[in-house]
Amino acid sequence: SSSSSASSSSSSSSSSPSRTPLTDLAIITLKKTPFLDVQIPSLISSSTNLQLNWQNDIYKQFAGHTESRLNPLNVNIIYPATELEIKKNESANSEHCYIRETYDDYKNITLPWIESLPSSALTWVENILDKKAETERRVVEDLDPEVGFMLNYDLKWDRKSMLNLYCLAMCLRRGIRSMRDLTGKHLPLLKNIREKCLKAVGEQYNVSPSQLRLYLHYIPSYMHLHVHVTATSFDAPGIHAGRAHLLDDVIDELTADPDIYQKKTMSIVLPVNHPLVKAFRNAKKDPASS
Amino acid sequence: SSSSSASSSSSSSSSSPSRTPLTDLAIITLKKTPFLDVQIPSLISSSTNLQLNWQNDIYKQFAGHTESRLNPLNVNIIYPATELEIKKNESANSEHCYIRETYDDYKNITLPWIESLPSSALTWVENILDKKAETERRVVEDLDPEVGFMLNYDLKWDRKSMLNLYCLAMCLRRGIRSMRDLTGKHLPLLKNIREKCLKAVGEQYNVSPSQLRLYLHYIPSYMHLHVHVTATSFDAPGIHAGRAHLLDDVIDELTADPDIYQKKTMSIVLPVNHPLVKAFRNAKKDPASS
Numbered sequence: 001s002s003s004s005s006a007s008s009s010s011s012s013s014s015s016s017p018s019r020t021p022l023t024d025l026a027i028i029t030l031k032k033t034p035f036l037d038v039q040i041p042s043l044i045s046s047s048t049n050l051q052l053n054w055q056n057d058i059y060k061q062f063a064g065h066t067e068s069r070l071n072p073l074n075v076n077i078i079y080p081a082t083e084l085e086i087k088k089n090e091s092a093n094s095e096h097c098y099i100r101e102t103y104d105d106y107k108n109i110t111l112p113w114i115e116s117l118p119s120s121a122l123t124w125v126e127n128i129l130d131k132k133a134e135t136e137r138r139v140v141e142d143l144d145p146e147v148g149f150m151l152n153y154d155l156k157w158d159r160k161s162m163l164n165l166y167c168l169a170m171c172l173r174r175g176i177r178s179m180r181d182l183t184g185k186h187l188p189l190l191k192n193i194r195e196k197c198l199k200a201v202g203e204q205y206n207v208s209p210s211q212l213r214l215y216l217h218y219i220p221s222y223m224h225l226h227v228h229v230t231a232t233s234f235d236a237p238g239i240h241a242g243r244a245h246l247l248d249d250v251i252d253e254l255t256a257d258p259d260i261y262q263k264k265t266m267s268i269v270l271p272v273n274h275p276l277v278k279a280f281r282n283a284k285k286d287p288a289s290s
Numbered sequence: 291s292s293s294s295s296a297s298s299s300s301s302s303s304s305s306s307p308s309r310t311p312l313t314d315l316a317i318i319t320l321k322k323t324p325f326l327d328v329q330i331p332s333l334i335s336s337s338t339n340l341q342l343n344w345q346n347d348i349y350k351q352f353a354g355h356t357e358s359r360l361n362p363l364n365v366n367i368i369y370p371a372t373e374l375e376i377k378k379n380e381s382a383n384s385e386h387c388y389i390r391e392t393y394d395d396y397k398n399i400t401l402p403w404i405e406s407l408p409s410s411a412l413t414w415v416e417n418i419l420d421k422k423a424e425t426e427r428r429v430v431e432d433l434d435p436e437v438g439f440m441l442n443y444d445l446k447w448d449r450k451s452m453l454n455l456y457c458l459a460m461c462l463r464r465g466i467r468s469m470r471d472l473t474g475k476h477l478p479l480l481k482n483i484r485e486k487c488l489k490a491v492g493e494q495y496n497v498s499p500s501q502l503r504l505y506l507h508y509i510p511s512y513m514h515l516h517v518h519v520t521a522t523s524f525d526a527p528g529i530h531a532g533r534a535h536l537l538d539d540v541i542d543e544l545t546a547d548p549d550i551y552q553k554k555t556m557s558i559v560l561p562v563n564h565p566l567v568k569a570f571r572n573a574k575k576d577p578a579s580s
Binding site: 028030032035043044048050058059060061062063064065066067068069071072073074075076077078079080081082094095096097098099100133134155163208209210211212213215232233235239240241242244245246248249252264265267269286287288289290 | 320334344357369385386387500525529530531538576
């Protein structure tokens with residue numbers, strides 16, 4: 001999800017210091033891609049060289065080398081890279097910290113941090129919602145001002161395999177920063193996103209509801225309510241306990257108690273160099289206690 | 291954790307038909323390997339061909355092709371393959387199914403399946419609890435009959451790095467099959483496991499509570515209550531939403547409502563060839579509906 005916001009953002013206000021381009025730096029990300037079914041005959045063939053590493057009884061392990069064309073990489077380049085982009089990408093692979101955020105912690109630690117973020121950080125979201133950008137990646141949209149949303153397929157998804165399907169639904173309504181702002185009043189919005197996304201993704205990509213996992217992040221990587229729609233089979237970044245909250249569970253929790261997110265303690269896992277981790281460590285002796 | 295139980299169980303009866311070799315079948319597994327630091331200069335060089343897929347402002351995405359030697363595969367071959375091996379490998383990398391299990395579904399579908407499991411499936415657990423096996427992997431134990439447990443380090447952990455720390459706490463009390471059996475009465479047990487595991491793992495491996503993630507699985511891979519203790523930084527198998535339930539959240543939920551797990555709908559992600567998926571598909575038209 002760090003890569004989601006990074007790849008989706010269309011930079012703008014060059015006046016904000018954190019968004020100043022550093023013209024001599026680039027961020028290069030290389031990712032191996034999943035095997036495709038059509039490659040299997042070529043992979044299981046004499047064109048793959050095998051060197052035996054280990055064997056025991058019926059079990060053998062080899063190092064294999066295949067033709068270059070069978071091993072495409074997904075390469076992302078951000079150039080020139082801003083300070084903000086560099087910070088985001090640094091934190092993607094670091095150690096993580098477990099935090100218990102009471103609602104008081106939210107008000108005293110998390111909310112001040114959210115309010116300190118420059119409004120320009122959401123310019124790229126506004127561009128999408130105003131149809132100034134990324135309209136070509138639309139899967140479905142609902143323009144109702146209360147329960148409307150836009151569903152785009154994410155840049156992390158190559159659309160070649162359904163196994164790593166990744167779409168992102170952004171609500172049209174402004175001002176819902178995160179799960180902490182959700183109340184029972186938002187149930188129509190959340191249910192609308194669930195029903196219409198399941199239907200549209202199901203029809204366009206021929207997948208059933210049981211092949212899809214819909215979830216929110218807490219802490220999200222940007223402060224405008226959005227719902228991740230990924231293949232159930234996909235071990236997506238940010239799918240882990242302490243980050244992903246299944247939309248069905250969120251709807252159930254709000255149905256049982258409309259103010260639950262203005263009361264309950266949230267369990268959060270964040271990279272140690274996320275700015276919020278520093279804020280929690282300054283404010284609480286043990287971030288894992290509540 | 292399927293591997294946890296598999297590796298802990300001692301196979302036996304060679305007469306069992308499921309271990310008969312099928313001499314004409316092999317299991318071939320190809321896995322892409324992580325990039326190595328030493329490869330970076332070669333990867334970020336003119337020997338990597340790039341084709342532009344997409345660009346927007348400072349963001350560009352390419353398909354890249356590198357030299358074959360930079361893309362080794364990890365190849366495992368099992369030959370001749372037994373029926374048992376084929377079953378295991380089918381479920382490991384298969385597609386997954388999202389299920390919404392109401393409490394009625396639990397009683398009508400899940401519980402009959404649990405009760406159909408042979409009691410011998412828990413022999414290896416009894417061996418641990420009776421100190422007949424695996425005492426050498428003990429981290430800490432509390433022999434109180436009500437709130438006691440045994441914490442072992444897991445075979446998945448090589449104890450070379452704290453980044454993939456993995457321990458498993460099993461309660462001494464028999465008969466708590468899964469989260470569905472938990473009520474407010476079990477809060478002293480769960481809190482005892484939390485406090486003593488955090489303390490023991492913290493002292494023996496020099497990690498703080500914010501470096502550890504404690505969670506239960508639902509559906510668990512065996513039906514005796516256990517708590518996973520892993521490094522917060524570790525992307526452990528089964529850490530995903532729809533499987534892992536953070537112990538802190540479980541304690542909070544039981545504190546708010548002692549009977550919550552005898553009421554709430556559970557969101558479950560399972561491999562499609564897990565026997566429970568077949569049972570749900572037979573019983574419900576859409577396993578993802580509740």
